[in-house]
Amino acid sequence: MFLSKLELNGARRGTGRLLASPQRMHAAVAASFPAEDAVDAAGTGARILWRVDAGSHNPVVYVVSPETPDFTHIVEQAGWPTKVSWGVADYAPLLDRLAEGQIWQFRLAANPVHNVAGARGTRGKRVPHVTVAHQEEWLLGKADQIGVAFDVESPAAGSPRAGFDPAVSPPSFRIEERNVLRFARRKQSGEGKAKQVAITRARFDGLLRVTDPESLRRALVQGIGPAKGYGCGLLTLAPVPQS
Secondary structure, three states: OEEEEEEOOOOOHHHHHHHOOHHHHHHHHHOOOOHHHOEOOOOOOOEOEEEEEOOOOOOEEEEEEOOOOOOHHHHHHHOOOOOOOEEEEEOHHHHHHOOOOOEEEEEEEEOOEEEEOOOOOOOOEEEEOOOHHHHHHHHHHHHHHHOEEOOEOOOOOOOEOOOOOOOOOOOOEEEEEEEEEEEEEOOOOOOOOOEEEEEEEEEEEEEEEEOOHHHHHHHHHHOOOOOHHHOOOOEEEEOOOOO
């Protein structure tokens, strides 16, 4: 597995065009790999995940993938063709060092949803969570599944909060961005009228504690929640700064 970072040139028209449509960004990222590399041949369920962050000066695209990408075509339309603007790192060292009890900073852009039962004989419907409280509850409900706890007292303490109860205490994360991504999605054949799509996106930043390293590894390479092809689901970790 590999973790890549690609900086986009915010002054270029091509960058604005990519950022305006998750469909176009998805296609651009997918084109960075041969078709057969879309899923890990080892059968781990790993897939291509991506996320766009605002960055300090220019937008930054993070990509986790089973194979190394070639972003040349993206750089040509939305980067700096005369300079190197991306880097690729082996993800294995980080995945291998995960251990129970570790504290990490994290960022996750996700599509928090829940299923609403349909009438008898009909399929249920996937409905987005739209309030901050419900979006926070969604991520708290994923904690056991992804092998983490959101009970960290502070970066300085670096330890779980005694007697933490998410029902009465705030979790160790915040929602820093909330928006609805709206775009037109055409059929792969290019025929027919484009379908209008809306994806509710929330970006979570904070601290987590590792409770199950294997489950966390799986979440890091498989993603969390739906809309993974459209910039949601990528969880990234960073060391907690030492005071």
